[in-house]
Amino acid sequence: MLKLYNTLTRTKEEFKPINPGKVGFYTCGPTVYDHCHIGHARGYVSMDVIRKYLEYSGYEVRFIMNYTDVGHMVDDAEVGEDKIQKKAKLEKIDPLEVVEKYIESAKEDFEALNIKPANFNPRPTQYIAQIIKFIEDLIQKGYAYEVNGSVYFSVEKFPEYGKLSGRKIDELIEGARVEINPEKKNPMDFALWIKAEDIHILKWKSPWSLGYPGWHIECSVMSSDLLGQDTFDIHGGGNENIFPHNENEIAQSEASLGKKMANYWTLWSMVNINGEKMSKSKNNHTTVKTILANYDPMVARLWIISSHYRSIIDYTESSLSQAKTNLKKITDWVNNLQSIATDASDEKSEISFTHIYQKRFEEAMDDDLNTPLALSVIYELITETNKLLSENKLSPATAKEILSFWNRINKVLGLKLKMTQYVYSSLTLNRTIENNIPEEIISLAEKRKNAKLDKDFKKSDELRKEIEKLGYVIEDLKENNYSIKKL
Ligand SMILES: [Zn+2]
Structure with missing residues (x-):
């Protein structure tokens, strides 16, 4: 409610x-x-x-x-x-x-x-x-x-x-x-x-x-x-x-x-700049473009939702750098989940791992959009997931469930995360971790894979060249799998 x-x-x-x-x-x-x-x-x-x-x-x-x-x-x-x-x-x-x-x-x-x-x-x-x-x-x-x-x-x-x-x-x-x-x-x-x-x-x-x-x-x-x-x-x-x-x-x-x-x-409520009210006369007027010149827009978004919308927030370097650290934590977590979830079969795990987190997330949001509390629930889930990961106890099915929970709630939080790796794998897991492969490249690679499956080798060759022009190299693996690396 x-x-x-x-x-x-x-x-x-x-x-x-x-x-x-x-x-x-x-x-x-x-x-x-x-x-x-x-x-x-x-x-x-x-x-x-x-x-x-x-x-x-x-x-x-x-x-x-x-x-x-x-x-x-x-x-x-x-x-x-x-x-x-x-x-x-x-x-x-x-x-x-x-x-x-x-x-x-x-x-x-x-x-x-x-x-x-x-x-x-x-x-x-x-x-x-x-x-x-x-x-x-x-x-x-x-x-x-x-x-x-x-x-x-x-x-x-x-x-x-x-x-x-x-x-x-x-x-x-x-x-x-x-x-x-x-x-x-x-x-x-x-x-x-x-x-x-x-x-x-x-x-x-x-x-x-x-x-x-x-x-x-x-x-x-x-x-x-x-x-x-x-x-x-x-x-x-x-x-x-x-x-x-x-x-x-x-x-x-x-x-x-x-x-x-x-x-x-x-x-x-408003934003203060280093503890002071923002005003043109104080010469501390800060535009969105100034922030975006220095930070990823998603760092700014996470910084904003880390406070309740009705409390005054302070724009300081340390609060932004905290948001940067947290965004990286979330990004790494999602990427780990993604790589493990690739192995999951369609079977669902019997016990829902995320049910309680979802309930707490919704309770926080239902309470006048308490985003800082909602985020703390996510950070707790990250800690628990990372513990399982370090003990090698995170099953692909659970990773898939957590990932789908994240995708649902991220429709509200609205954080666009960067993919840190991309290896297409239909059967085997053969992952090499690469940095920041843009979605545009992945989509071209997918098109190329489909062209190959259709035996349209002319098209697949053109797509490979297009990907290379954009600075990435595609390498074919067994069973129609492939990996993408930055040149
Ligand atoms: Zn009005």
């Missing part, structure tokens, strides 16, 4: 989907004016693990992550300069080129980290008509008002305002150090539509002015468009955006729907 910590209720709750077997999941995505930083890697790997564990548990997940391409101002303010427009000026390119460039960059990072692509990546510039309609509806329902071409949400009209972040309107007003906008009826009211100043490049016609949407409205509009105009199951995001962004999303959506926006709010 999966329990999720719900920021809305501040408790762990049993996860109950709205529609049996299905999950609607929306997470706030990055504003694409720069390369993704390490906090994004942490966040989206965490959401990926939640999504994959839901899929492992049998749910069909519809996963939406937006790319914010307009309306997010510098310092998260409502007026001033759009982050994308500022970057466009700096790079001397069009704002939409900035957007394309950094969406490509984000996709590259996500792919490297083995994050499954979302079903949809909506962008507010593609949703202007729906955004305008949504705002018109809020005005009509009495939740929003227009002043001088801008439209504001009236927080006093939404009595539950502050329920996600636990803040009260009065306290917010007292604590606010922002200059009060005279257009607003209440200082905490927030913009849904902003009349564009002349410097703004990105602006659209609307019933109120030539302007652009506020930062928060897009998530309300796009989630309801893609997940149905109703409550959906899970809303993810980073907890640094709980106020005002997520709070305002709730106000807009719930005022419009007349019911809850999302049942569960699963928010990740």
Whole structure:
């Protein structure tokens, strides 16, 4: 039974989907004016693990992550300069080129980290008509008002305002150090539509002015468009955006729907760099690309999932090097299992070796995705397996069972491991250990073997040459077996 910590209720709750077997999941995505930083890697790997564990548990997940391409101002303010427009000026390119460039960059990072692509990546510039309609509806329902071409949400009209972040309107007003906008009826009211100043490049016609949407409205509009105009199951995001962004999303959506926006709010926590908060002013801003220049992306992924998604993690060289050691431990283990399992017949061992580990793994994951605990279960299994190995007591059938258990749970952990050897053997075991044979080479070798079996020697010869061109040599062994070595 999966329990999720719900920021809305501040408790762990049993996860109950709205529609049996299905999950609607929306997470706030990055504003694409720069390369993704390490906090994004942490966040989206965490959401990926939640999504994959839901899929492992049998749910069909519809996963939406937006790319914010307009309306997010510098310092998260409502007026001033759009982050994308500022970057466009700096790079001397069009704002939409900035957007394309950094969406490509984000996709590259996500792919490297083995994050499954979302079903949809909506962008507010593609949703202007729906955004305008949504705002018109809020005005009509009495939740929003227009002043001088801008439209504001009236927080006093939404009595539950502050329920996600636990803040009260009065306290917010007292604590606010922002200059009060005279257009607003209440200082905490927030913009849904902003009349564009002349410097703004990105602006659209609307019933109120030539302007652009506020930062928060897009998530309300796009989630309801893609997940149905109703409550959906899970809303993810980073907890640094709980106020005002997520709070305002709730106000807009719930005022419009007349019911809850999302049942569960699963928010990740941030990343510190050597014990300090990451900020551009401290000059410790670290991009995903910087990490990937120094570490295998899977080291980064393992480092991220070695902490619980709701606790702050510290990016230090020693924590990354610990993850590197652990990744090697897992890789060696899987490779050993693979080489022993090759000998297994189809008979299953009578006693299940992994049953108890699977139960403990699932218990850990069911407890609000406790990945550090789940990993400790795997490390224990590795220790036990290695002990059997050293005593020559690990049977091929058991190795095969452990391997298939690993393959199942690794669909959740998402670690792409490097093969450290490859010897194809149909009957006998004749293994030579080679380093890092890429899957591409193995697949060519398999094709070559099949060509040989079909007596298509011309093709098999071509494939051999192709493999050699890529820097590997294939050696035929008895009984159609073969080995691959690096040249
Ligand atoms: Zn959002």
